Amino acid sequence: MTANIVFWDAPLTDQQLIRLTLLTEKVFGPLTKDRIKNKLKDKSAISVIIATNDSDDVLGFKIGFEATPNTYYSWLGAVAPSQQRKGLGKQLMVAQHMWCIHQGYQFVETKTLNKWRSMLLLNIRSGFDITGTREDDVHGTEILLRKRLKQ
Structure with a gap:
């Protein structure tokens, strides 16, 4: 299966947060949408990178934000259990790192x-x-x- 990589704009909507928490529950256990909202509150340069299938189901994601002007913090990521060990996590990481390079970050x-x-x-x-x-x-x-990061 080929995944579609899309970027969601922050702040995330409640519907987007629900879609993410449904996946995180399968991977990590309970994680509330309020916890995600609170973590991202007051953060800058937030990136939300999503992998979906053709039915728009969320298969994986990566969320990060600026730690310092030259360092990006990759905070949270998950891949659906059915999609693990198929290269999707790597694909999301590459997309995040390319985004970071284009934003001028030197480190993740x-x-x-x-x-x-x-x-x-x-x-x-x-x-x-x-x-x-x-x-x-x-x-x-x-x-x-x-x-x-390689510039």
């Missing part, structure tokens, strides 16, 4: 958890370096990653 940062091994490996294979770890009371050890 993200974080993940050890339990999300496929995400960690995708990041490493895509040129991210592990820059550290941080203990989180809720999630345990977070792995911090950074990639220099």
Whole structure:
């Protein structure tokens, strides 16, 4: 199946947020639309990249925002379980990184958890370096990653 990559403008509508939370529940467990709204509130340069099928079902997405004037933070991404290990996560990442380059960012940062091994490996294979770890009371050890974008 070929995915269509589209960009949604921020702020997201309630309907768009519902579509994203339906997917995140399948991948990560409950994540409310209010949590997404609150995280993105007051952020700049928000990108919302969506992969859909021909029926407009959301198959995956990546959301990010500016961390500093030269660094973009890739905050949240997910791929539907039925579409995992088919290259869709990589396709979304490439789209996000190309967008970042066109916006003038030099770096992308993200974080993940050890339990999300496929995400960690995708990041490493895509040129991210592990820059550290941080203990989180809720999630345990977070792995911090950074990639220099090729201009």
